[in-house]
Amino acid sequence: MVAAREIYWNVGHEVIVPIYLFGLFAMAVSAWGFYRRIRVYRLGRPLDRFDRISLRITLMLKNMLTQCKVLREPGPGALHALFFWGFGLLFIGSLLIMVQADFLDPLFHLRFLTGGFYKLFSLLLDIAGGVAIVVLSGLLARRFIIKPVGLQTDREDYLIHTLLFSILITGFLVEGTRMASTEIGINPGLASFSPIGLGMGRLFLALSSIRLALVHRILWWLHFFLAMGFIALIPFTKLRHIFTIPANYLFTDLGPKGAIAAIDLEDESITQFGAARVADLSWKDIFDTDACTSCMRCQDQCPAWNTDKPLSPMKVIQQIGESAFGESGTGLVGLVGVDAIWSCTTCRACQDICPADIEHVNKILEMRRNLVLMEGAFPDNAVRTAFENLEVNANPFGLAHAGRGDWAEGLKISIMAIDADVEVLYFAGCYASFDRRNREVARSFVRICNAAGVKVSILGKEEKCCGEPPRKLGNEYLYQMTASQNIELIKGYGVQRIVTTCPHCYNTLGRDYRDLGLDVPVEHYTTFIAGLLSGGRLTLEPARFDFTYHDSCYLGRYMDIIAAPRQVMEQAGGRLTEMKKSGYGSFCCGAGGGRILAEEKLGSRINAARVEMAKETGAPLLVSNCPFCLTMFEDGIKTGGYEEELKVKDLAEIVAERIRMKSEG
Amino acid sequence: MKILVCVKQVPDMDSRFRPNAAGVWFDEADLDWRINEYDEYAVEQALQLKEQLWEAPEVTILSIGPDRVLEVIRKALAMGCDRGVHILDPEISMKDPWQVAGIIATYAGEEGFDLVFTGMQSQDRGSAQVGVLAAEMLGIPCVTTLVGFSFDDGVITARRELEGGTRGVVRLSPPVFFTCQSGLNFPRYPTLPNILKSKKKEIRTIQVEDLPASAPLSVTTGFYPPAKKGSGIVLEGELNGLADRLMEILRGKCAAVRL
Amino acid sequence: MRSGAAMKVLLIGEFREGKLLDSTYELIGFAALLGADMAMFLVGSDYRLPDWGGRLYLADAGKYGEYNPDLHKELILAAVRQEQPDYIVFSHSSYGWDLAPRVAASLRIAQVSEVVALAVEGFEVGCCNSRMRRTVKPATVQAVLTIQAGTFAPLKPGGTPQVEQLETTGKSGLEFVGYEPAEMKEVDLGRAEVIVSAGRGVGKKENITLITALAKALGGEVGATRPVVDAGWIEHSRQVGATGQTVAPGLYLACGISGAIQHLAGMKKSGFIIAINKDRDAPIGEVADVLVLADVVQLLQALIDRLKKTTASS
Numbered sequence A: 001m002v003a004a005r006e007i008y009w010n011v012g013h014e015v016i017v018p019i020y021l022f023g024l025f026a027m028a029v030s031a032w033g034f035y036r037r038i039r040v041y042r043l044g045r046p047l048d049r050f051d052r053i054s055l056r057i058t059l060m061l062k063n064m065l066t067q068c069k070v071l072r073e074p075g076p077g078a079l080h081a082l083f084f085w086g087f088g089l090l091f092i093g094s095l096l097i098m099v100q101a102d103f104l105d106p107l108f109h110l111r112f113l114t115g116g117f118y119k120l121f122s123l124l125l126d127i128a129g130g131v132a133i134v135v136l137s138g139l140l141a142r143r144f145i146i147k148p149v150g151l152q153t154d155r156e157d158y159l160i161h162t163l164l165f166s167i168l169i170t171g172f173l174v175e176g177t178r179m180a181s182t183e184i185g186i187n188p189g190l191a192s193f194s195p196i197g198l199g200m201g202r203l204f205l206a207l208s209s210i211r212l213a214l215v216h217r218i219l220w221w222l223h224f225f226l227a228m229g230f231i232a233l234i235p236f237t238k239l240r241h242i243f244t245i246p247a248n249y250l251f252t253d254l255g256p257k258g259a260i261a262a263i264d265l266e267d268e269s270i271t272q273f274g275a276a277r278v279a280d281l282s283w284k285d286i287f288d289t290d291a292c293t294s295c296m297r298c299q300d301q302c303p304a305w306n307t308d309k310p311l312s313p314m315k316v317i318q319q320i321g322e323s324a325f326g327e328s329g330t331g332l333v334g335l336v337g338v339d340a341i342w343s344c345t346t347c348r349a350c351q352d353i354c355p356a357d358i359e360h361v362n363k364i365l366e367m368r369r370n371l372v373l374m375e376g377a378f379p380d381n382a383v384r385t386a387f388e389n390l391e392v393n394a395n396p397f398g399l400a401h402a403g404r405g406d407w408a409e410g411l412k413i414s415i416m417a418i419d420a421d422v423e424v425l426y427f428a429g430c431y432a433s434f435d436r437r438n439r440e441v442a443r444s445f446v447r448i449c450n451a452a453g454v455k456v457s458i459l460g461k462e463e464k465c466c467g468e469p470p471r472k473l474g475n476e477y478l479y480q481m482t483a484s485q486n487i488e489l490i491k492g493y494g495v496q497r498i499v500t501t502c503p504h505c506y507n508t509l510g511r512d513y514r515d516l517g518l519d520v521p522v523e524h525y526t527t528f529i530a531g532l533l534s535g536g537r538l539t540l541e542p543a544r545f546d547f548t549y550h551d552s553c554y555l556g557r558y559m560d561i562i563a564a565p566r567q568v569m570e571q572a573g574g575r576l577t578e579m580k581k582s583g584y585g586s587f588c589c590g591a592g593g594g595r596i597l598a599e600e601k602l603g604s605r606i607n608a609a610r611v612e613m614a615k616e617t618g619a620p621l622l623v624s625n626c627p628f629c630l631t632m633f634e635d636g637i638k639t640g641g642y643e644e645e646l647k648v649k650d651l652a653e654i655v656a657e658r659i660r661m662k663s664e665g
Numbered sequence B: 001m002k003i004l005v006c007v008k009q010v011p012d013m014d015s016r017f018r019p020n021a022a023g024v025w026f027d028e029a030d031l032d033w034r035i036n037e038y039d040e041y042a043v044e045q046a047l048q049l050k051e052q053l054w055e056a057p058e059v060t061i062l063s064i065g066p067d068r069v070l071e072v073i074r075k076a077l078a079m080g081c082d083r084g085v086h087i088l089d090p091e092i093s094m095k096d097p098w099q100v101a102g103i104i105a106t107y108a109g110e111e112g113f114d115l116v117f118t119g120m121q122s123q124d125r126g127s128a129q130v131g132v133l134a135a136e137m138l139g140i141p142c143v144t145t146l147v148g149f150s151f152d153d154g155v156i157t158a159r160r161e162l163e164g165g166t167r168g169v170v171r172l173s174p175p176v177f178f179t180c181q182s183g184l185n186f187p188r189y190p191t192l193p194n195i196l197k198s199k200k201k202e203i204r205t206i207q208v209e210d211l212p213a214s215a216p217l218s219v220t221t222g223f224y225p226p227a228k229k230g231s232g233i234v235l236e237g238e239l240n241g242l243a244d245r246l247m248e249i250l251r252g253k254c255a256a257v258r259l
Numbered sequence C: 001m002r003s004g005a006a007m008k009v010l011l012i013g014e015f016r017e018g019k020l021l022d023s024t025y026e027l028i029g030f031a032a033l034l035g036a037d038m039a040m041f042l043v044g045s046d047y048r049l050p051d052w053g054g055r056l057y058l059a060d061a062g063k064y065g066e067y068n069p070d071l072h073k074e075l076i077l078a079a080v081r082q083e084q085p086d087y088i089v090f091s092h093s094s095y096g097w098d099l100a101p102r103v104a105a106s107l108r109i110a111q112v113s114e115v116v117a118l119a120v121e122g123f124e125v126g127c128c129n130s131r132m133r134r135t136v137k138p139a140t141v142q143a144v145l146t147i148q149a150g151t152f153a154p155l156k157p158g159g160t161p162q163v164e165q166l167e168t169t170g171k172s173g174l175e176f177v178g179y180e181p182a183e184m185k186e187v188d189l190g191r192a193e194v195i196v197s198a199g200r201g202v203g204k205k206e207n208i209t210l211i212t213a214l215a216k217a218l219g220g221e222v223g224a225t226r227p228v229v230d231a232g233w234i235e236h237s238r239q240v241g242a243t244g245q246t247v248a249p250g251l252y253l254a255c256g257i258s259g260a261i262q263h264l265a266g267m268k269k270s271g272f273i274i275a276i277n278k279d280r281d282a283p284i285g286e287v288a289d290v291l292v293l294a295d296v297v298q299l300l301q302a303l304i305d306r307l308k309k310t311t312a313s314s
Helices: A013-041 A053-066 A074-108 A115-146 A155-182 A195-204 A209-236 A238-250 A283-291 A297-301 A313-325 A332-336 A338-343 A349-353 A361-375 A381-393 A429-434 A436-452 A468-472 A476-492 A503-510 A512-516 A525-534 A563-571 A606-616 A627-640 A651-657 B037-052 B067-079 B097-111 B130-138 B192-198 B239-253 C023-034 C069-083 C096-107 C205-217 C226-230 C261-267 C296-313
Strands: A424-427 A456-458 A498-500 A522-524 A545-549 A574-576 A621-624 A647-650 B002-006 B009-011 B033-035 B058-065 B083-088 B115-119 B142-152 B155-161 B167-172 B176-180 B203-207 B218-224 B233-236 C008-012 C037-044 C055-060 C087-091 C110-119 C122-127 C132-138 C143-147 C162-165 C175-180 C194-198 C221-224 C251-255 C272-277 C290-293
Touching: A013 A209, A013 A238, A013 A283, A013 A313, A053 A238, A074 A115, A074 A155, A115 A155, A115 A195, A155 A195, A155 A209, A155 A238, A209 A238, A238 A283, A283 A313, A283 A361, A297 A313, A297 A349, A313 A332, A313 A361, A332 A338, A332 A361, A338 A361, A361 A476, A361 B192, A381 A468, A381 A476, A381 B033, A424 A436, A429 A436, A429 A627, A436 A525, A436 A627, A436 A647, A436 A651, A468 A476, A468 A503, A476 A512, A476 B192, A498 A503, A498 A525, A503 A512, A503 A522, A522 A525, A525 A563, A525 A651, A545 A563, A563 A574, A563 A651, A606 A627, A621 A627, A621 A651, A627 A647, A647 A651, B002 B037, B002 B097, B002 B130, B009 B067, B033 B037, B033 B067, B037 B058, B037 B067, B037 B115, B037 B142, B037 B176, B058 B067, B058 B097, B067 B083, B067 B192, B067 B203, B083 B097, B097 B130, B097 C096, B115 B130, B130 B142, B130 B176, B130 C096, B142 B167, B142 C096, B218 C110, B233 B239, B239 C272, B239 C290, B239 C296, C008 C023, C008 C069, C008 C096, C023 C037, C023 C087, C023 C110, C023 C143, C037 C069, C055 C069, C069 C096, C087 C096, C096 C110, C096 C143, C110 C132, C194 C205, C205 C221, C205 C251, C205 C296, C221 C226, C272 C296
Parallel strands: A424 A456, A424 A498, A498 A522, A545 A574, A545 A621, A621 A647, B002 B058, B002 B115, B058 B083, B083 B203, B115 B176, B142 B176, B233 C290, C008 C037, C008 C087, C037 C055, C055 C162, C087 C143, C110 C143, C194 C221, C194 C251, C251 C272, C272 C290
Antiparallel strands: B009 B033, B142 B155, B155 B167, B167 C175, B218 C132, C110 C122, C122 C132
């Protein structure tokens, strides 16, 4: 028997006219819906996300088809991925049918939905549909029965679930009624390749053929109109993400992670710095709000949200969307709220986990720029004082700049002003230079360089704050002032290589300073030490220790340095027990986003929460790689009263304690 | 209305001060400089008055010293002052309050200001004389230690801070010379548009040699750290040891600890 | 300074809200240190004459106002013309620093402000936030001096002054409306036996809880310096210093306080002063009986822990 089916069986080929008319109408409605939204995206400032188009398309296809970002959350992620593939296959199936039945067959008498291919086709689509229904049931149970905390459910969700279920079910019903007439009992070899249809069909066998034909026709049109309704509804509901998320993959930020546009201070035409209204953001920022499906993953990862601060990255995106598409003329600050804006630590966990590739962080930074640069407003007086100290003393503590190099007294290290002929410039940063606890890290690093025979100098009192904390708090002017002075100095000395013990300095000198003209390679000491070890310049005498490791945000998520520090610790003799949230899922210490300078007044302490997580591992030692984290953890351990059970050390200190000195000749 | 604000650039007070070669003032090497804190309140008060009067008044910012004082002039311009005057005098730190006041009075006298604001004293020398001396030279009333200011239809109600927190209330009309005290207001942080605008504002330079000079009325003969009284003891060392030692002392000095 | 004759000083006394201020006796003490012949000037009242038997140039405060710098200046100049002193000595107070330069300007003579000690030639004054000292020598025959409050021991010799009434027809450039009292003090630090005081060195507002905890553990009160109050970390009623409360508890713990002169003025008479500071050279070290060089926050925490243990075990 022929393995094929008569398309338009029972409804007749004449339906081509109305279905195309309705189809075009539905698509027109959809297009119009999107057109209206495009007008709103265009309220935003221009931004070039159309360069390197082939790379963009590749990324879009990869992210969309593999669902890799969605699968970052294994449970619901798998459900969605399966649904996507299932529904996708069904959609492709329908397209293939349309291509054959409306074009290839009538025009060229070509049929490919036959034989083995058609059997495979039928089986695949049945499985796809079946999986889709099962998975959709799972998603329905999650949303309406389990009800995860914080998941917003509204009328739209009821509508979409109903619509999707009915499309799938009517699809199988149509297949069933058709098979009941054309395949069951007639072409069992073929029928078995549509198992669900077969099952459905059996239910209708009792009907007379006339009744069956009528039921089939009704179901066919019902299925058709539901599908058309689906198409028309897309731009008006969450379903728009079907287009907006792949588009967001297409428009992804191809720049380095954490990059934010340097304001051109010479441009006299700029009257608004930062974002006060939606129109101050870019079109992509507004478009992001349409890609959001309120899945809540960003909120779940946010350290501020998890310590009862009023910041939810998801809400910020929604509020920007409300402001863009709504009637309210309220500025962004009024809608989002200053407490939420200032609570962000720029840890990037939200962006990292977002399946829609939404860029949360820079929107908040632009709002901060408006607050600081246009209104002179700060989260608290401590930040204002820190800014003034940075202007006067080039460090946030208000300590005399002349003492910045004092920590190196007595150590085998020179300053650039005396000896610039070195392999490496060690950019110590404010904390390592002035903070008592962090000076130990700087000293450890020098000891390591000495042991490895690396000739290193520091800028000493000429060094100024890298500018990262003020930049992340929105003070772009202060950042550019201090950065340009550092850059001039570094260039003046003809520095070839920079190493730093602070991930914030690392990101700033290595990435941000590129926009201001610095081209020198910058390394973080963790990979630098890994290089010394693998190159044989440094050998360690491993001494066994149990520890847990904190991936700092600016080293892990921002710079993808996750494995190297662990390898170094292993070589040092460490036995690692990972925290539940580690690697890319690491939980911020609370000091990023310039918040190291601010007072934490809302909610509970982020550093305390992270210290709890470290304690849970049972390890007696917490190892970190960032001066802010070290400061936060020392503080958190003290506040929690855990001094007997948990100690914190920097990776440099561990390595320095285990240097195997080379025996002399 | 023409308002003058006089500001001084002083070193950051957390600096380590060492006597200069002559031993009569601090060595300027490696110091961090900033605007005198008391003068910041003066700048802010002038700007608040300007805002109150619909931006009509013109605020001039004056500072005396070497080129580095341009930084404090620019800061005041960035806060919102209209124009700057730099009296170039690299030797200003060697001049006594009488000479400094004379320079200010000479300049101000020619311009005819309605109001002058300055800090009640400088953080480095702290003689608290310049403002009052300049006012006397100009022959205009002076109110010191300003912690409250209101301007109503040409009449100023000023509050002076007295010992114990009491305020003395005074009423008078321009021209007046004010010296400002901490607590008068909260100086604004310059916004970026104002910083950029300020780069275009005029800063006029006057060579101090072009102004009539006066002889100093007093002379500084020494600059040195205070002699240690010697009666107190200094404890230092590891934290826990210090805490234990301190507990011993407290036990002897505090009844509550003995209980 | 005339040679061969004793030094002459004119002391400018202070009168406020109907009372002769005690600082007036510090002027007498200072003059005694100089070994000078003293005369006094006062805008005050016959009913409140100083306990001192010297020549007093008195102007009526009822007529000329307790505060009226222009008129007071004229009256002082009249006294100066008659007395021809070598030094005109004021207290470095809100009255003194306001009035002294006007007198100096009118006479074109030197002024030395806030004298803290006598020097071999000239006078020693503080500078750079009290961290350093200068010696200043007047270059004029006469000079105006203002002396630091609370530094020179007051002297009340007793007796009744010989009063010479002064009048003037000068004009005033301002109108003195009156006094406004300070805010109600909910806390009377003056009664506390132990005060734990916070300075900028405690770092941030949240650390004030450590100060409060320590004060409670020691059975004392919390005090603060002006910058801490201005920063909003603590209410004004707890401010100790020239413009806050003057205290003299048996035990004063200055935590993270540098020792600016305005604060010292308010607490240096305390029985036993312990200062906790990272800076060896902080001016507080001059008045402290014990200076502990440590991180304020860490040491406070360590003390609180120990005190908790002692109360737990008792």
